[in-house]
Amino acid sequence: MVATVALAEVATGAALDIEQVSHAFDIDGAELPVLSDVSIAVEPGEFVALLGPSGCGKSTLLRLVAGLDKPKAGTLREDEARITRPHPSRVVVFQDPTLFPWRSVWDNVALGLEAQGILKSQRQRVDDALDLVGLSSFRNAYPHQLSGGMAQRVALARALVNDPKILILDEPLGKLDSLTRITMQAELVSLWQRKGFTTLLVTHDAEEALVLANRVIVFSDRPARVKADIRVDRRYPRHRGDPYLADLRRQILGLLGLDATW
């Protein structure tokens, strides 16, 4: 099968089942539906990109996957087990880096290991994660001394250090300049291929989605419904100018309502 070619080499990731999930918020007594009957089955080690208009409910879906909120209807499962609360096997890189301002960069990255009580024996992992995002020389800096892009890289390192089974990324590269961004995309792919975790990536950039993911899921406007589920059968590293990807990109932008301009 062609699809397996693109999958991570060693799938240590978990399967993720999102089954008929609906969610809504109460705003001043009125109900604001945000997710409507969303079903997505993610195989272990798959890299799934989520695309959709701003405010449609992507971040909300990620919070449900992380176990931070409970859906109004439907179920979410990680390897058959129902998701009811956060667990370090599913780590989130939030849209906002939310580093702890009172902790140095190193201590921020060490947060997960410290919370799980295994930091003492595993300090090396923190150093490795910092190396990975190229911020070893900033280990003693405080968050306010970092640029926006550096802060996001620290947030990425803080997630990766935990060896997650499912990595949940909410526009993690949004604040990076285009050069760092391309480098980080390549890093992310090679990391994913080596470690084999399942990845959910929210992005507003169709090209990014196509360069990185096995699957691109396009959501409708709020309340979000799955509008299209597109397989991207291409080997890595992918070429940005690939006509196959360009074709898919046109298709996706069309789904997002931008066909007139593109």
Add this chain to the structure above:
Amino acid sequence: MSTYSLSDGLASGAPRLSRAPLLATWLRESGVGVLASVAWIAFGLSCLWWDDVGDWSRTHSLGIAAFVIAAVALFGTVGADYLGSAGKALHQRAPWLVALGAFLTLWEVATAKFAWLPLPFFPPPQSIIEVYTDDLPKLLDSVFASVKLQLGGYLIGATVGFLTGVSIGWSRAVGYWVHPVLRFIGPLPATAWLPIAFFTFPSSWSASTFLIALATGFPVTVLTWSGVASVSNAYYDVARTLGAKPSFLVLKVAIPAALPHVFVGLFMGLGSSFAVLVVAEMIGVKAGLGWYLQWAQGWAAYANMYAALIVMSLLCSGAITLLFAIRDRLLVWQKGTVKW
């Protein structure tokens, strides 16, 4: 703009008056130091020149001490280059030395020499020095008693306030019970409890400790609580997805995030507990600086009052400085995020 024309003028004038700029720089660098020396010489002379209108034994020694300080200021200024950081510190404080010397001269002349100010109420500097030399044991006892009382009460109040604040900030159930009590009792000035405290507690010392703790505890509680309550949910979300347990959320997220607020509470508590300390010592406790003040007033020993007042203010500002130092250590991360 003005600096341009100034330096231009200096540069063009330099060839003609080749030594003037050197002198000018030296005066700018050291002028204030020399002036400080002059001011203290003036103070020394003011002590020794005229006869005292009253009978004070330390006038002569004070004059000598003033000359010594003047000499130190002068040599410190001239030899600043060889003194390193001490020279720099002196240079920085020179303007204050000038002001202090001038003030003391004026004070000396206005009291001891010509009695322009009514005498028993405005004692001259040498009579205050006399208190420090002749009444030292009693003064030290008082300082010791005050520090002991203040420290005990403050530590108890700060600890209890901090723990209460964290609990009500964290737990809804605790908040339900404690919040109304806090609302009802908290705003009451701690001194209002004085009469009750003094007859319900076994000793005046324990009563005062309780009152000081109360005065400290209220602001610390309220600010710790508001600090914990205002921690962004995003921090908890991050910690929880990384596997944090509730104890970790309290100890490693809520408390560090609330710490800047806690320190505001600690500062406020320190201020209000000083007030309680002095009142408690004046009314009930038979020791401490407040009691010393009261005692001095009873004997119309005004010099003793001023002497005690100066010690008190040194202690209070010392305590504040210490708290600032602790805060600066614990909250280094805030440097650069907020204006200090």
